Amino acid sequence: MPAVANLLVIAAVVVLVLQRQMRVQRLDTERRFWVLPLVLGVLALRDPQLVDHQHTVLSAVLLAAGLVAVLAMGTVWGWTVRIWRGADGALLVKGTKATLAAWGGMIAVRVGIYGIGSALHVHQASSALLLGMAVMLLVRSLVVNWRARMLGAESTSAVLH
Structure with missing residues (x-):
């Protein structure tokens, strides 16, 4: 995929993910959270200039x-998300200010890596950003789902005692 298309996909994913993260939403732990990272990863790995x-x-x-x-x-991001049980018992999640800070930190790290590569005259394809986004989304989802399962296990054990 051309670099401009990769950058547009990355920008669209960032906007979509951030927009969704900053509002309360029901967490479905059975959802196929790995599909978007898989698609992004495949698109990135197909690039011969990776x-x-x-x-x-x-x-x-x-x-x-x-x-x-x-x-x-991705791990830090997963831990910044607030998880709680709603009145109906459903798990709810919402990003916090720390979530935005994690995104800012990730952008700073990526800019730093790009700067180092540029100083060393190494071409860095936009597909590397796409692959990084895929890994970050997957790790974040794994952490949030693990935390949600632990919260569910705590709730179950509290009821049993």
Whole structure:
């Protein structure tokens, strides 16, 4: 996919995800939360320019560093989401100010990695951002779903005692 198209997909996903995160929504732990990250990951991995072939090692190191960073930031993001039970017993979630700060931190990290790559004259494809977004969304969803299950287990054990 061309770089401009990748950037448009990334921008659309960021706007959609942030908009959804900042409002109260019912959490469906049975939902296929992995579908969007899978689609984004496949789109990214199809790009033959994901790694700069003139600077293979540096490019791979920058890509790996970016993925490690998004693993960490996805985890942080998952812990910033507020989870609670509504009056009807349904699990509800909503992003907090810390969620916005996590996004700001992730953007700063990505800009830093891009800056390092540029200083080293390593071409960084927009598909690396797409892959990072996929990993971050997947990790965030795994953390939120795990936290929700733990909340459900606490509620169940409190009823049993």
